[in-house]
Amino acid sequence: LATGYRERPLDALLGGLDPYLRRDASQRPRIDDQYRLVLDPTVTGHVYVQNAERHTHGVGAPDLGLAA
Structure with missing residues (x-):
């Protein structure tokens, strides 16, 4: 995408919760x-x-405007 956005896995952030x-x-x-x-x-x-x-x-979940 032109915005440079890319989805990243949550594994590093949630590592402590993994068990x-x-x-x-x-x-x-x-x-x-x-x-x-x-x-x-x-x-x-x-x-x-x-x-x-x-x-x-x-x-549509991350876009609150779609739910309105």
């Missing part, structure tokens, strides 16, 4: 319908994501 992170069949982080990472049930907190859920919520 608790649930992944899909393509090894991408699973995202629930509340835009949270799906973690091991022993984890009591939540990690919300923005612009990391296109593979589960579609191309």
Whole structure:
């Protein structure tokens, strides 16, 4: 793209959560319908994501204007 934007994997950023992170069949982080990472049930907190859920919520997910 002319903007220079490129999608980067989240693995380096989420490295500390890796033992608790649930992944899909393509090894991408699973995202629930509340835009949270799906973690091991022993984890009591939540990690919300923005612009990391296109593979589960579609191309319109990061563009709040499309939902309006």
